[in-house]
Amino acid sequence: MAPRSAGKNAESSDKVGVICRALRRAIIEQALEPGAKLPEDSLGERFGVSRTIARHALGQLAAEGLVELRRNRIAVVATPSWQEARDAFDIRIELERLVVRQLAGKLTKAQVATLNAHVDAEDGARDGTDAVSIRLATEFHILLAQMTNSPILVRYVSEVAYRCCLTLSLYSRPHSTECAINEHRAIIAALVKGDEAKVMSLMHSHLDSVANRALVAPTPQRGRDLLDILAPYAEEGESDRVVKMPKVVRVR
Amino acid sequence: MAPRSAGKNAESSDKVGVICRALRRAIIEQALEPGAKLPEDSLGERFGVSRTIARHALGQLAAEGLVELRRNRIAVVATPSWQEARDAFDIRIELERLVVRQLAGKLTKAQVATLNAHVDAEDGARDGTDAVSIRLATEFHILLAQMTNSPILVRYVSEVAYRCCLTLSLYSRPHSTECAINEHRAIIAALVKGDEAKVMSLMHSHLDSVANRALVAPTPQRGRDLLDILAPYAEEGESDRVVKMPKVVRVR
């Protein structure tokens, strides 16, 4: 078996886990945009399994809030409302404050090295695609959570961080991840120094600024219902301006 | 339909949702103790569905951490370690502080009435079984979370509260829910008064005391591995003292 991180949680089974991880990654890298359709058949075919398994994977992802499941309808990548996004960030802030509080001054040398290596990787990926930067930034936070050795905390932080990613792809502008990297470095430094209060406030403001960079206005760019998307076009009734429904990305 | 919180999340489908709710309730009322076996067949038969559905339900519950799924083995009700229990309570405190912070001074009259009614119900159930008291106490917290209108927060608070219930059935002594009721009343009062700081500290100490009442010692009564259970018997090698393995509760 490959040295998968496996974990001992639900999606460990095997095939289901593989599909979950793949989809999760595709979603947070925005290869699958919110609203993208995820038919069981295509998924199953793509991963070489039956619908049963694909279905199960979709169920798991739905439980994490990454996928929306409507009865008798094709599953789609979740499209959080602006309010839900805000809520997610609020929760995330509390959870991650808990993480760094537990971690302050308790990191081993190896852990610090791992963290630094990760931030270096983030740095290196700066001229790659946005998608990768976002994923790496998110994974930094998950990495931190893992160091608490609290499976529950890891799970919640991961989930909520993924959700925030989803949000980012909906409501944020072209993006600027640069400052985030410096903030990550600052957090590591404060953790090493063991200044609990400092690191908590750093994490708080870090996440707060990420949220604010993302959730600038309650009027999304591509967000929510297509009513919003079409609003700007509502005045100019040019018929050839009508966009052909982009036939959202199929998974196969 | 009962005024269930239903929500728009995963287990809405129907049958799967029914099974999830039933099992969840059975678990938190300790009708199913940690470690109890949950064979797909029996579940399916009991609820009049096929294994496919039962399986799916188990998957959902596993994602919530109430059920443990091991490959090729019968699913069992989760048995959180003492450390996991501690972690769960830590997370719960943060989340619920968030809840009451959002709620302070913002409750409608109707909501206050609902809360009071619930606490009255708790009061009325004091001479019922412990199981019911525990469930009601937990539901009070979930009720609060629901009033935030944040589905994500509701989900997380519910999950972690259920987990804590599970813990209680493992590590706590015969129990005393009495004081909890008064603390609930105090929280409502502070919420109405709108004293944010006060209500947050009340909630904090409330949960803290619940946790401490439950997680007294790192040496559980019936908890964890049976190694711990058998430790006291290790010295007296009386053969007729050997307890017949209690053949954990089957679901049918």
Added chain:
DNA sequence: GGGCGCCAAACTGCATGCAATTCAGGCGCT
């Protein structure tokens, strides 16, 4: 008598098949 190994029963892992529902596009009507 106690421990070890084997075998049948129990159970899970997964695919497939069928019924029910939704979806898309074409046809007729206005």
Added chain:
DNA sequence: AGCGCCTGAATTGCATGCAGTTTGGCGCCC
């Protein structure tokens, strides 16, 4: 042309069947 109905294709909901794994109990051997 525009609008709505209607029908077939696509898709989900669910049960069942088969293969592989685990379980636990019986008999055998020590």
